[in-house]
Amino acid sequence: MKISEKIGVALPMATLLSFAAMAGDPPKVDTNGDGMISASEHAAGSQKMFDTMDANKDGNVSAAEMDAHHQTRMSQGKSTMSMSSADKIKSKDTNGDGVLSSAENAAGAQRNFDAMDTDHDGNLSASEVKAGHDAMVSKDK
Numbered sequence: 017m018k019i020s021e022k023i024g025v026a027l028p029m030a031t032l033l034s035f036a037a038m039a040g041d042p043p044k045v046d047t048n049g050d051g052m053i054s055a056s057e058h059a060a061g062s063q064k065m066f067d068t069m070d071a072n073k074d075g076n077v078s079a080a081e082m083d084a085h086h087q088t089r090m091s092q093g094k095s096t097m098s099m100s101s102a103d104k105i106k107s108k109d110t111n112g113d114g115v116l117s118s119a120e121n122a123a124g125a126q127r128n129f130d131a132m133d134t135d136h137d138g139n140l141s142a143s144e145v146k147a148g149h150d151a152m153v154s155k156d157k
C-alpha cells in the first residue's frame with residue numbers, strides 16, 4: 017500500500033471506529049441481524065450518532081458538541097479515542113466551516129464504509145470491521 021493511500025484510508029477509519037467506540041457495546045448497526053453491516057445500515061447508524069451529538073439540533077455538529085458527547089462516553093469508560101474532536105470534524109468538513117453538517121457526516125460515513133469494505137461486496141463483515149479496528153488501534157498508539 018502506498019503511503020498516500022494509507023493516510024487517505026486511516027483517517028476515515030478512525031472516525032468510523034470512534035463510532036463503534038462511542039456506541040459502547042457492539043453498536044446496534046446491524047439492524048436486520050444478518051451479521052453484516054450493509055451500506056444503508058451503516059448510513060442509518062451514522063445518522064443516528066450525528067443526531068445524538070447535535071445537542072442543539074441545528075443540523076450541524078460542532079467540535080464543542082462532539083467534545084461534550086465524548087466526555088459523557090469517556091466518563092462511562094466507553095470511549096478511548098485520543099483524536100481530538102476538531103481533527104475528527106476536519107477529516108469530514110468538506111466546506112471548511114468548522115462544523116459538520118449531516119450531509120458532510122453522511123459523505124464521510126460513506127467513505128468510511130468504502131474503506132472498510134475491502135472485498136467491495138457492499139457489506140461489512142465482522143472480519144472487515146475487525147481488520148479496520150485493528151488498523152486503527154495500531155495507528156492510535
Ligand SMILES: [Ca+2]
Nearest residue numbers: 046048050052
Ligand atoms: Ca445487516
Ligand SMILES: [Ca+2]
Nearest residue numbers: 070072074076
Ligand atoms: Ca449543533
Ligand SMILES: [Ca+2]
Nearest residue numbers: 109113115117
Ligand atoms: Ca462543514
Ligand SMILES: [Ca+2]
Nearest residue numbers: 133135137139
Ligand atoms: Ca465486504
